[in-house]
Every structure is written in structure tokens, then in C-alpha cells.
Amino acid sequence: MHLYELPLLFVLVGLVFYVVLAGADFGAGFWQLAAGRGEAGARVRDHAHDSMAAVWEANHVWLIFVLTVLWTAYPRAFGAIASTLSLPLFIAAIGIILRGAAYALRAGASSASERRPIDTVFALSSILTPFALGTMLGAIASRRVPVGNAAGGLFSSWTGATSILVGVLAIANCAYLAAVFLAADAARLNERELEDGFRRRALAAGVLAGACAIAGLAVLHTDAHPLYSRLLHSSALAAMIVSILAGSATLELVRRRSFALARYSAALAVAAVIAGWGLAQNPTLLPGLSVRAAAAPHDTLVAVVVAVLAGAVILFPSLALLFRLQLAGRLDHGSAASSHPAPGGSLLSASAPGLLTRLAGACLLAGFGFLTIAEAGWAHALGVFALFGFLILGFAALEFASEHDRPLGAGSGEA
């Protein structure tokens, strides 16, 4: 593995996380649409919403990660892809906006009749977005994105058979992942009825997604022959086999209600497909543009690799914490009795406000002197620190003063 390939590996890893984690969130939207009417439908929709509520923003960031690493490490490829595929990219953007807005809106909805239309917008955009993103991957895979600024067709580049295939596959895959995850969540919550429902959905969507994938090989054979032959004749084949095995194992696990394991095997199946695609595509990124030629200069690659590795050190423990809390039901709705802190006394015992006020004033003066009057760089830095000192001390003076003798709070007792 060369340095210039390493960021691409990060991109693919990020893509796997995005497809698995955010994919499941998109799929949750899909099942909201298919939930039907009435009480039972509302319960399915609420379950789908609650399961992703705490995590969808974090899952969404994987997409940002993929984009930023791509445009930093392979800027020419990014420019070509984004400009030629501007239409599906824009459609995905609109989908993401509508979806996030619908999510925010749901917090204000107070009745089922208000939630219905919001959930519908959410669900439709949850289908539109993976489809649009899928067509983009299909366009790249079928070599329809030439190098240059919008050098490919505005429509033709992403409406080929491969694009449509990957788009549909993306939706099927989201639905499948979501059903597995939601069944697992329902099992965790002891919601037997929901669990059964999502188990059935998972089995159906799994079979469908598998069938789609196999039928897709025929599409690749005619529409993207270079990719097709490389998929079957290189190490990519091994990845494909892993994917098929993991996919079948997932179905079996779901059938047996081993949902916790099924989560991982489903993720593995997806990861293997993406790995296979990456291997089959290597070493060309776009027609006439190899990974090596597309890569940024050496210093940038080093910086990206270091930044991503360092970022991973803080990211993965944080993600683990989030998912552990979620899986342990610590982020569910409803209130478990939480302990309350012992009432403390006054915040501040000394007659500090006066002192704080004077110190804050001194900082403000110092800030003015160093930042505004003085000219040197170091003086400016000092000045900025002094001004922040003014902000913090001044705030402390105000707040502690109010806490101390409660001139604001000691009202006539209205709440």
C-alpha cells in the first residue's frame, strides 16, 4: 500500500460506516412510509424515529468525512465527480435538508395528525437521498465521469443502467439494514409485536436486496463490463463471496432472532461489497485518472493521514460510548428516576463580586492597551487573552453577584 492510496482507504472505510449506520437511519424512514395507518402504523413510525433520534447526526457526519477526505487527498477527482454529477448531488442535498428539517419539526409536533405529514416528508426524502447517492456511485463505477469541470453529461452520466441499479440497491440495502437494526432494538425493549414485524420485514428486504444484487451482476455485465470482469477475476471475487456468505448468515440469524449478531453480519456484508468495488476499481479512479495521478502532493497526504489517525483516536472511543449508551437503553425516551444533586449552599461565600468587577475592569483596560494601542503580534495575543479574561471575570462577577444576594431571583415567588 502506497501513501497515495491510504486516504482512499479512509474514504472507503468512511463509506462503509456511512452506508451501514446512516443507511440504517435512511431505512428507518423507508419503513415509516410503509408503516400503514392507524395505531399500529403510528407505533412503527415512533419506534423507527426513536431508534435513530440520538445517533442520526453522528451517523450523518460520515458523509462529510468522506467528502472532505476526498477533496483534500484527491481534489481533481472530487472536482470532476461533483461537477459532472451535480444533479444527483443536488438532489441528495435537497433530500438531506428536507429530512433534517422534518426531524427537527417532529420535536414540535404535538399530535399524531401533525406527525403524519412530517413523517411522510421524512420518509420520502429518506428514499430519495440514498437513491441519488447510489446513482453517483453507479456513475463512477460505470466510468461515466470524465476528468474535468462538468465534462460529463448532466443527465446521461448518472442515468445509465448501473446507476439505476446501484440507486435501487441502495434503497433496498437501507431498508434491509434498518429492519435488522429496528428488530434488534424492539427485542431489546421487549416489544414483541414490533420485533416480529421488523423481523418479517428484515427477511423480506434481505431476500429482495440479495436478489437485486445478483440481478445486478447481469446489468454490470452489459453496462460496466470492465468492472464486471475485474469483480470476478481478482481479489475482488473473494470480497464478493464474503458478502454473499455474510448476507446469508444474516438472514439465518434474523430467522433465529439472534439480532445482536445479525447487526454485525449485515454490516459485514455491506462492507465486503464496498471493499470488492474498491479492489475492482483500483488503480483507476476515473477514466484516465489513476489514484496516483489524482493524489494531492506529498505533504498534504501526510497531513491527512496523520489528522485522520489522530482523529480516529478520539472518534472511536466517543462513538463506542454513544452506541454503548444507546444499546444499553440509556438514551431512550421516558424518564428513569434520576438522582438529584444535594442542594448546595450559595455559590460563593466571599465578598468576591466587587473584587471580580475590579479585576474584569483591569483586564478590559489591559486588552485595550495591548490589542488596540500596541502594534506587536505578541502584544495582540496578550490583548486577546486579556479581553477573554474580561469576559470570564465579568460574567463571574455578574452571576455571582446575582447568586449572592439574589437581586434578580428573589422575586415575589412566581414561578
Next chain:
Amino acid sequence: MSVAATVVLAGAHQAYLLQARQMQALSFSVHIPLVCFGIAFPAMILFVEWLYLRTGDELYRTLARRWTRVMAALFAVGVITGTLLSFEMGLLWPSFTATFGSVFGLGFAIEGFSFFMEAIFIGIYIYGWDRLSPRAHFWSAIPIVISGFTGSLMVIAVNAWMNHPSGFRLSAGRAVDVHPLTALFHNSFLWPELVHMYIAGYIVTGFLLAGAYAFGRLRGRWGRYERTALAIPLAIAALASPVQVLIGDWAARDIATSQPVKLAAIEGLAKTTKGAPEHLLGWYTEGQVKYGIAIPKMLSLLAFHNPDATVKGLDTVPANRQPPVNVVRVSFQLMVGIGTLLAALGTIYLFVRVRHRRLPESVWFYRALLLAGPASLVALIAGWVTTEVGRQPWVVYKVMLTSQAVTGASGIPIGYATLALVYLGVAVAVVWILRRLAAMPIDAHGPPSSAPAARQAG
């Protein structure tokens, strides 16, 4: 529309450059106010929660929880509008990204990790209110506050680089000899811009929040809850607004040396002048500011601390390399005018608080406060217009023209119209949800950010 360009740097033919710029401006104008809440709101909520932990007073807990719901909704909208911005790097400006992604991209890549931390811990914080121990819950917000800062640091580093580019050489239209760390962080322009924006976040959030409760007071809602909810953000905004004047002045002095043409546009200075005057208000036509109030030598004094210093004028560059003067100038004056008024309002408040140890009582103060929030938003956007339009026609100052950066794809007007419609809908949605959240009874203890009627789990 013909789609012509093949080589990356070859400026694509784009008949709708202006629409592309407006689309970018629209996207920013929606994102940046939300970002202010991402910067400042977590810290304010954290402070209130800290008060709760220290005193055990339920009022603080209620306040922090109610604010958390607002934060959750605004954060979700911040995320999606920010996502659109990152798409636009490719949708609108693919040549910019293709040419210089290797130079500035690192900033966004690191920012990605900030977003991760922010999103992860905001999830934990919002949904952990009832489930985590009070102490653990409090600590889960610290990463949000930090990543709010690092996130703005990274974006601003990119913007500062666009305004004051370094860390690479251009060779045959490609960036070579790239040193991304130098480009992003070894840049004098970064620091005033960062501090100015960061403080703007606190000003905007503080005044908007305080304004909401000032509105309540004018309507007669003035219990202990409302007074507390008003006093905390107001204290922050009142302290921050006089500081902002000093920081803004620092930013302006920086521009005077590194972007003299922008300064000339800000001041409407057509010709290079020794001992240049400053004009307040007025309108720039035919090479001079008409109807303005001139203060002799003031510009030289402010910009260079020397009343006889020479200030470069617009005539140092050809006409087609000058930004549109009045857009920049009016925006700047708007920002400075509002900034000065906000600083005055803040000072009055501080004076009353320190001298009389109470909140101001005059109705006029609360009326002014009601206006201060929207006014600070105007200042915020006006400031960005000054920065971005003042840099035109360059996207990377003196290196790449905006017209070279733009996409060759057709359909920009359709995209712009679509986006405008969608954002209109988003704006309506945000207003609706904020009003809904405000209308919830104060002692509601339902789970934050979810419908009160949502199914109870477990």
C-alpha cells in the same frame, strides 16, 4: 447551455456566475446564524446546568432542559445547512476545490472530526437528561463546547487562507509545493477573524435569547424563571459586545496591510491618499463618497495609528479587479453602526447591573433588547458580506478568480430557485417549532426534543 471546459483550471464558461454567487451567499446566510447557536448555546446551557448542580434549584434544571430542546432543533438545521455548504464546494466551485483542495482541504477534514464530536455528544447530552447521572450528563457537554470552537477554528482557517493565501506555489494551473499546515495556521489573518466570529456567536445567541424573554416581559411574563433566563444570555452578550468593537478594529488594521483593496472598498477610497479621511454614511459614486460625514485623517489614524500614513486606494488595481464598492461599504457601515449600538446597550446594562445590582427597569431598555437580537444577526451577515464580497472578484485573493472557480454545469438558476424555496420552507419550519417549544408550559418535564406524547419506552 454548452458545457465546454475540460481542463481543471480552465475557467468554465458559466453564464450564471452571479446566480452561483448568490446561491452561495444564500446558503451561508442560512447556515451562519445557526452556527452561532452551535458556538455559544452549549456553553450557556452548561452554565445553567452547573448552577443546578451547585444549588439543586429545580428552576435551573427546567431552564437548561428547555434550552436543550431549542438547541436540538437548531443543531439539526445547522447540520443540514452545513452539509449543503460542503456539497456546494463541488456543486458550485469544483475548480476551486479541484485546484486547491490539497491546500485548504485539511482544515475541513479536521473540522469533520469536530462535527463528529459535536454530533456524538449532543446526542448523548440531549437524550441523556434523564438517564445519565447528573455529573456524567454535565461532563458530556464539555466536548460540545470545545468542538464548537475547533469547528469554527477550522472553517475560519480556510476562509482566512482564501483571503490571505500562502503555503503553495502555482505551476501550470496546479498547486505544487503544498504545505497545508502553513497555509491554514501560519496566517496572521486567521486570528482576528476567528476571535471576531467566535465572539459574534456569543453576541448573536445572547441577544436573540435575551430578546425572546424581553418580549415576554413586555407582554407581562416576568417571573423568576424569565428573569433568570434573560439575565444569563444578556450578561454574556453585554460583555461581549464592547469587546467586539476592539476585535473588529484589530481585524480592520489587519486588512489595511494584507488586503488594501478591500479596505479601500470599505472606505470608498478611490485614490491612494496620505492622511486619508474617514467617511461615515454616504454613498460612493464617481470616485468619491457623497453625502457622508468626513473626519479628516481619521482613516490613516485608525488603520495605521498615524494621521499622516498613506492609505492605498482602489486605483492600485485595474477596475476589473475591484470589488463592488457600495455593497462592501454599506455592509461594513451597517456592521459597525450596529456593533456600536450593541456595545452601548451592553454598557448600559452592565452599568445598571453593577451600580444598582438589579435588572434595568425601563420599558425602553427591553424594547431595545427586542431589536438587538435581529440587529446582531444583520451585523453578522453584513460582516460576512464585507469579507466575502470585499474579496471579489477573487475567490483566492490574487490567485484565482471566482469566475475561474465556478462550475461548468448548467442549471444553476433552477438549483438556486429550488434551494430558495426549500430554505423558505425550512425557515417557516424553524419559526413554527420555536414557537411551539416556547408555548410548552414551563414545568413540562417531558423528554427533550421529542414529542411530549411520544411513546414511553422501557
